[in-house]
Amino acid sequence: MADINRTTTITLPSEISSEIIADVQQESAIMRLARRVELPGRGLTIPVITGDPQAAWVAETAAKPVSNSTLNTKLMQAYKIAVIETVSREFTRDAAALYDELIRRLPAALASVFDSTVIGNTQAPGANFDTFAAATAQSFGTDVYAALVAADTDIANNGGVLNGFALGAQGRGALLAAVDGDRRPLFVNNVSEGAIPRVLGAPVYINKALYKAASGSDPAVYGIAGDWSAALYGTVEGVQIRISDQATLTSGATTINLFQQNMIAVLAEIEVGFRADVDKFNLLTA
Secondary structure, three states, rough: OOOOOOOEEEEOOHHHHHHHHHHHHHHEEEHHEEEEEEOEOOOOOOEEEHHHHHHOOOOOOOOOOOOEEEEEEEOOOEEEEEEEEEEEEEEOOHHHHHHHHHHHHHHHHHHHHHHHHEEEEEOOOOOOOOOOOOEEEEEEEOOHHHHHHHHHHHHOOOOOOOOOOEEEEEHHHHHOOOOOOOEEEOHHHHHHHOOOEEEEOOOEEEHHHOOOOOOOOOOOOOEEOOOOOHHEEEEEEEEEEEEEEEEEEEOOOOEEEEEOOEEEEEEEEEEEEEEHHHHHEEEOOO
């Protein structure tokens, strides 16, 4: 918790602000796969197609069939992710260095919370934020390839097409370890590459926040596979920045008095929402 009442709001140059947003998206595997929409502060009602129209053969001069898509709606609501970073007063003498440091360090922190929440590793911030916690799970077990094919089939059976994977670093490790009967890797042409750009023809993106260790009877979570045309995220006004040099910050048992310790605090926050057709996604577990 932080008493950051005495703050200064700074307006980042447009190119810097755009770069921070771009880096958040680059750091987030989920954002790289899902579609982005502009999200107003009051939220956004999204139409969801739950059934497709049905065409049919017709004879010459016969009446054509009438068949409409069935629709539902979901409210995408904005929820706030925030982080406070402290730096020394000396560091701020060079404004360009401050901007560079924000670009380097803050996007990953914001993206990690978003990805961890969407996959279900972290509790959702509210009822109007979808997660994949209850998605159908496929266990890698002893046959990684069979699990991936099972995910592809389940997604297809629910009206989707598997077109992307978002994995934790351990998920990539599990794919690298998958070999055929002759001990040849299944998903890389050259093990020295150390990368798996595509699996079953679909792109793979990595964020270590997507991994969750096994706990009790719950298996480890390696990542998520799905039809990402059925997932949307939205942001309100991009990343907001506030600065204080006289606040008192509390982090666990540690108290930081910025004025006394000649430091400043940089608060970064983003308002973001996420909605998806969860049936078109499969969790990948150990």
